[in-house]
Amino acid sequence: MQVERVINNNVVSAFDSKGKEVLVMGKGVGFQGKKGKEIDKKLIEKIFYLETQTEVDKFKELLANLPLEHIQVSNEIITYADKTLNRKLNPNIYITLTDHINFAIERFRQGMLFDNPLLWDVRRLYRREYLIGEYAVALIDKQIGVRLPVDEAASIALHIVNAEYSNVMSETMSITKIIPQLVEIVKTEFVIQLDEQSIRYESFVAYLKGMMQRIVNKEQLDSIDQEFIDMVKKLYPGEFACSRKIADFLTGHYPDAILAEELAMLSIHIRRLILGTRREG
Template identity: 55%
Template sequence: MKIDKIINNNIVSALEPDGKEIIVMGRGIGFGMKPGKEIPEGAVEKVFRLDSQNNVDKFKELLVNLPLEHIQVSAEIINYAKSVLNRTLNQNIYITLTDHINFAIHRFKQKMKFSNPLLNEIKTFYKEEYLIGEYAIALIERRIGISLPVDEAGFIAFHIVNAEFNTAMRDTIDITNLIQNTVGIVKEYFSMEPDETSLNYQRFVTHLRFLAQRIVTKELLNSGNGEFNHLISQMYPEEYGCSLKIKDYIMETYHHDVTEEETAYLAVHIKRMRL
């Protein structure tokens, strides 16, 4: 592997056999080196392969002045998230999360505190991602000696959710609000407080996450079997009435029609949650 460009003392770029540019990280890997020189294998700590040249260029621009420790801890958090979630994450997370963590550390040192207004919702609707956020702030404290507030666990979780759903931060906030308001409709409709620790509640929230993603990103839902919809409306009339109210809310707020099949599935999940 030969150096293509020196980014800083700890970051260089190289070209793969197919001509794609990759980013190579290692302490002192660029010091005293020149383009065309072979990169010593023992000096390589991490290789970043992004999905487009545009993202490679953005990442290089970001890394120029970043402390190596900030890049290392971000990469470790992302690797941990991948292993825990066992899902593909959009490669942009290497840019967005690294930038966020660097800025969060800078803000902490400047005694600038940012509260997270959606922290409770993140804890409730994105449990796995929030736990990764908690792991992240503990790791940052161990590696860098900075004790970030718990609000940052929520912000980090949001970046992971963005990478899972391949959405922008604004869309993730809209998705979270949609889930929160839909759960609120169910609570009000039945005058109930669901058990948030129950498996059926978690299944309902998971269903809402994917429904909300499709709505916010304007993906079309396939219309389903009318017989199934009729059957559910007869079997669970109260729950179906609640799902119709959710359907009206989504149309009014997001101008997105929920299909008959999706309305029926909402009723099924609401029924299971009420058991």
């Protein structure tokens, strides 16, 4: 692999075997480098593969101006998240999370600390991602000597959620705010308390997250199986009525109505939730 352009002493751009531009990071990898020079494999710490040329250009600009240790710690966090979640993250996270971590460290050093209003919702709804956020805060403390506040664990978790579902951040934050309100509708409708540590609760919240992603991405369940829908309405009229209330609530946030089959599946998940709650009670 040969140097195409030196970004700084620690980052160069190059082309892979398929002719796609990549960014190569490593301490001293760009030192005395010039176009066409073979890259010393021993110096390579990470090769960044981004999906579009626009993303490559954005990342180049970012890497040209950030301390190497901030880039390295962000890369370690993303690698850990990949392994922990065992799912492919949108490569754009290398841009968004690296930029966020660098800014968070700068803010901390300037004494500019902000609360994250979604802290408790993120801890409840995205437990695995939040634990990765806590790992990230500890890693930043260990490697850079900056102990960020706990709110940053939630902020980092949101970036990871964003990369899991390929959302823009505003959509991820909106979903995070809305899901507790949907759970509250169910609690009010059936006059029940929910154990947030239970498997049934976690399963229900997981379904709500998936449903919200389908609504945002316009990929709702819609096989038009009217027989299935009619059966659910007949067997679980109370749950279906609750699903309707949730649908009515969501129309105030999203223009597309929830489709009938999605309502039927939501009703089944509500049924499972309240049955488990009543048995446990």
